[in-house]
Amino acid sequence: MDDLLQHFVVEARELVQQASDDLLNMEREPSVAAHLDGAFRAVHTLKGSVGLFDFAPMGLALHAAEDLLGALKGAPARIDADVIDLLLDCVGQTERWVSAIEQTGVLPPDAADEGYRLARALRSQLEGEAAPDGPAIADADGGWIEDLLAAGSRRAERTPNSLTLTAIRYTPRADCFFAGDDPLALLRSVPDLVHVRASHQAPWPPAAEIDPFACNLRLEALSSAGYEAVKAVFRFVPDQVVIYDVTGYEAAAGVEAGRDGSATRERRSATAGTSRTLRVDAARIDRLADLVGEMVIAKNGLAHIAAMGDGSAAREDLVRSVAACQATIDRLVADMHRAVMDVRMMPMREIFRRFPRAVRESAGQLGTLVEFSMEGEDVEADKSVTEGLAEPLLHVLRNAVAHGAEPEEVRLAAGKPSEVRIILRARREGDRLVVEVSDDGRGIDPERVRRAARERGLAPADRITLMSDAEVTDLIFAPGFSTASDVTDLSGRGVGMDAVRSAIERLGGQVAVQSRPGHGTTIRFSLPLTVVMTKVMTVRVGSETYGIPIEGVLETAYLPTSHIIPIQGAEAFVLRDRTVPLVRLADLLRIPRARDREGGTKVLVMWVGDERVGIAVDGFAGRIDILMRPMAGLLASLPGVIGTTLMGDGSVLMILDIPELIG
């Protein structure tokens, strides 16, 4: 994906978010002009950046949304749930398109139809009261493309290179002649023109008042050259030109041509890769730059010490200088590490922002009244943690709407407000992040869970009977559990709370539930603020694979059997003139020892206390970065194991604590 497109994706996401925030605020406070202005600006900017690419359907829909918002400015009384729904629909579709663009570089094949549908729906609101029964008049923006296509179609069929079609609308600035521009000269350099139209921007004044040096022309053209080729021609006047790839448009525009752009689309999507971007506060980058600057100074200090090594300085001076320099570098490395981790910190806001809309949508589909609020949007966590929370939280929020909320009459009878209150909170607790979703709904009935757990055989029946209510409630996280008798579109899509739990555990966190029947439910996630990766070396012993933290490993070597020296029932070998004890990992783990193959064994040399020790293994499997989980529960007392990690294939890798095993 090129830089411009990448930038577009990032920016579009923000604008989409901004627009939907403002639209939701508009619904709540229709009289506050700032919300409408904000939404208008976001959609306008979005439409502008869409124009730089060949995403015509998106441009059409957004332009219609912009016009509608513009019209609402003059008539705020017309802001109602229907209008907001429609605008949110457009913004939501835009967001999906942006995701598609991020993945494939192009809009999905059905975008043309969808774009037209949205534009029509939005424009029908726009015309609304003015001409309720009148025929749909051609879209203000899409109209020119349709006209152009209709007018140009006869010629287009005759051109050999008719696979692609690009529409151009060039509105030169009035003073462009003074800048040396000749718009028609630019237009003539567009390859493969199939149609050209010229019109005026403002009506022509009487002949006597015509200013020959003020450009009042608008040029529209169709070219059968590709979008990129056309765009290149206008690269110096991007603000004055709108270019659309209208290849897939003939069908929508009602022009018979039977072309198909899907072949080119697929080709492009194959080459476009997805990439990860990170938006970072400039101050954090400055901090990193400062640290690098200090690092350079410290490095120069080293050069000075190296010069002292020529024998002129006393040994003590030298040692002292080295130690001082080492301390400085040590501090800098630690600071730098922290600064880099800071760069990766991302506020919850980034994912929380999308939730009001999602909750509103869910509530709308189920006809539930919801009052949703959020706290702690500024709490930061590592990017991987923050992003990893988005899906599980969305699921929990939808659950709260779908299952937590009881019918309105039940709520009123219980003396609760008719709107279900759902609160999403994030906060820091020490070095952990706590995120909670609370509702004041019906709560979880332990008896219902108990019954369901028995029916589904989640645990032996007698054990279920003995469980406390809290333990039973925890069973909602068990795989295969779902109490919702009616499967809605929202939850019950085969993704249960067990998926939520495993997603949180992958981030090194825990999930808990608290519920009081009749009073509500709180789902709590507790996660580390950062995900610390540990480098481990994987080794094979017999048929097993284990991990050993790489920081303890000094070197690896191959040791021929003939070099192993038996010493009083133990073994040792000589490594660079030092005798090193040799320990077999199989013996440490008390598993049967395989016979040394090919007359030797592989050895890891590690520090154990103050001593070098060789650890014989059957083989080295590789090095990996893992997210290590400390041993919990019964396993915590297992000696010699620091933690475990889940491997990509679902197996569990045990990370060994060699010194403890030998100890």
Add this chain to the structure above:
Amino acid sequence: MSVRLAGDAIVLEGPCRVEDAEPLLRWLQEKPGRVVDLTDAEHLHTAVFQVLLALRPTIRGEGKDTFVRDWMVPLLSAAQAPGAARTEG
């Protein structure tokens, strides 16, 4: 000069530049009935083209260049046809 007056006709020749727009406009303002001859025109600067589009004089000739012939002249003729009689003066 790529624009000159020849009797009742205004002749545009070769590549017409932005500065040709002014004399062209002046001559058409003086006498709106003047014919514009594009037979030897190779390119019309947008400013020149704009004057012709706004005042819609009768056009003669098709131009020496394919762009002028294929796109500019048809546009000028199309604009001129319905409005020739109503040309503001």
